[in-house]
Amino acid sequence: MKIDPNSSEDLSVQIAEAIRAAIVNGDLRVDQRLPTEAELGEQFDVSRSTVREALKRLAAQSLIRTQRGASGGAFVNRLSFEDAQGQMITTSTLLLSMNAVDFETACEARYALERACAPLAAFRRSADHLATMRAEIHRQTQPGLSDEAFCASDVAFHRTLVDAAGNPVLSYQLAGAVEAMQPLMNMITFTARSRERIVALHTRIADALEARDGAAVERGLAELAGYTTELGKSVAAARAARRTTP
Amino acid sequence: MKIDPNSSEDLSVQIAEAIRAAIVNGDLRVDQRLPTEAELGEQFDVSRSTVREALKRLAAQSLIRTQRGASGGAFVNRLSFEDAQGQMITTSTLLLSMNAVDFETACEARYALERACAPLAAFRRSADHLATMRAEIHRQTQPGLSDEAFCASDVAFHRTLVDAAGNPVLSYQLAGAVEAMQPLMNMITFTARSRERIVALHTRIADALEARDGAAVERGLAELAGYTTELGKSVAAARAARRTTP
DNA sequence: CGATTTTCATTTGTCAGACAATTAAAAGTC
DNA sequence: GACTTTTAATTGTCTGACAAATGAAAATCG
Structure with a gap:
């Protein structure tokens, strides 16, 4: 030294x-x-x-x-996953908020990661995981649910999916991506129509997981990814329009 | 405030x-x-x-x-990807060195991540990416290559694969996983037999990428993942045996 | 006047010494 | 022996000072 x-x-x-x-x-x-x-x-x-x-x-x-x-x-200190996850979240949040990375890139990374978890999750998921996901889906169908609450439930759903893969490294990496996207995600679930669609896809994913069909989980995620990206784009476009003609 | x-x-x-x-x-x-x-x-x-x-x-x-x-x-400060990647690497290295995560878990996460990149990389890879990968494969066949050099080339190969996906978030997340595994990876490539096998799989992956066949890339990665895990296990077992009967 | 050098004010980096707050262990008390 | 008090060690905070860097202004020179 x-x-x-x-x-x-x-x-x-x-x-x-x-x-x-x-x-x-x-x-x-x-x-x-x-x-x-x-x-x-x-x-x-x-x-x-x-x-x-x-x-x-x-x-x-x-x-x-x-x-x-x-x-x-x-x-x-013995570095714990919680500590590491905390650091990951603050770093990712800043990367996104400072525009070093755009929503589309973050979204793509997020679903690529989830997709990577799909076969592991299909293989290792417990009844508990499945029950949690079903419960979140049910919450998402409640009519009076606020956007924030819907989004929180959405996060919980995906988090459970990743946790079901049983790999803490993947869990903590995904946490950063998801958490950082949260603010924008809140803005893209504001119509009942998009909620309906999201819930339908969540159900499909849960069904596939129940059947331990990894490939089907991947297909469901791919569709959800496409839909989310699309919504993100339209929200961004609406924002830009509001900025030019206030 | x-x-x-x-x-x-x-x-x-x-x-x-x-x-x-x-x-x-x-x-x-x-x-x-x-x-x-x-x-x-x-x-x-x-x-x-x-x-x-x-x-x-x-x-x-x-x-x-x-x-x-x-x-x-x-x-x-505008947080850059380099800064974020640096933090990611130090964090992951510590997680692994403090045994909060074992080699098998890190290995699984690493290949899951690469697998997530496969379809994107197959779609977006440039001729440059392919040339880099071929060059690294060629280096890996050199007989006089040291273990460290082989491993560095291995890292460069995989890094190029991920970079080909064109998503910086995925790139920096993988960097942490790979970098953290480096020390142990160095130990598992010490026989000519395992190098041969690894090079063969690398070639398969590069071929699949050239053909823009994402599914084939995934299959190659899956096999490589299995082989690496196996080698990691045997090295760990040998280590444990040496510790009990020195 | 224009270019160069010098001076200067500002701000962070480092140092020294002091006291407050906290805490575990030692000493004392019943 | 169980409980309380004292004590010593250690980090947390404060104050005041000076060194080092650096950009801007002032002075100097051609």
Whole structure:
């Protein structure tokens, strides 16, 4: 763990990287306690504030956690799927909101991912998964349901589909894509007609899953993907028109 | 933007969250300059050090960048795919190295993702993509190639396959999965026999892509997935045996 | 006047020292 | 032995200072 005081990089960045490297290559193990801030300052020959800024950088990435008090300190964090998923969601949301990626691209990625889950889900789905999906479909047919609630149910439905695949890596990757699309998705389910169509496709997918027919699940998803993209396009077009002639 | 000095959360965390929220909901736009650290300190009624720790947290997530000097300061960052991919890779690497996810799960996710790309890649692949893949296959047949070099070429092959799908979201998601698996992948390509088999499957996949036959690409990937999982298992078993009887 | 150099004000990066808040362990008390 | 108090260790926050970078304004020169 060495740093160069004459580098163009900030000291706190260098220190954060040194500690991260130590974690990644195994010199620091999960739940192991780091030296105190004062000790780190001595080791790296910097002040405590600089060490603290480095630790905050690592904490922001869930690499460490800190605890006050005697026998407190900074500990190497075991990165959980929840943490990773949280990071994924914030990153994806920003990517979409800053227009680095458009709705069509996100939509395509989302359904490609779900499609990848289809055969696994068909094979591994439990009765529980199926029951959850049926319940969500039923909720989606309620007439008084708000757009937000419909959309939340839609997310829950798809999330269950992915969870049924039994692969947490896929689950957390999809979570980012879905969550980021949420705001725009809210806008494209506002007519009763599109809801009807979506519910019909959801039912088809659930039926296919019940029959453990992966190929049929894929076909249902493909159709849903096409429909969603279409709706997204028309909403975007309407928006653009409103902007030019307000 | 308000914070609660009596909350159990650290002040720097609260401030970081307040600023992040302002960025996400659009109050702060891309490339917009934040107030100076001193001004932020006044606004939130905290010291400059606390503000700085909050800003470091945001910088660690690439949400802001800072610049010294007159007319310097902190600016809202436009999150790029490269930044997002970098975060994805570090996160995935940690997930795997900390055993929150095992090789089999990562492997399954990886090939599911590639499989999702198959139809898109078959449709959109350019002559360039194909040429790159052929070149990598040719490199993989060189007898003197080191394991690391073979593996790097393998990664390049698959990366091209995904890039051919023309969806940057899928590309950056896969990058994390592949990169994280790299160390173990290095260990499972050490016999000439397995290389032969892998090259044969790569050729099959490239042929299918050339013929724009998405289904055939999927079949090739499925077989490769099965073979890789199998190799991974045997390597893991050999490792375990070595550990019990050293 | 135009181009170049110098000065200067602004802002972040780093440092030093202090105190508050928290917490686990040690010491004391019944 | 169970409970309470004290204590020491550690992070969280504050204050004030100086260094380093940097763009803009001022001064200088041809």
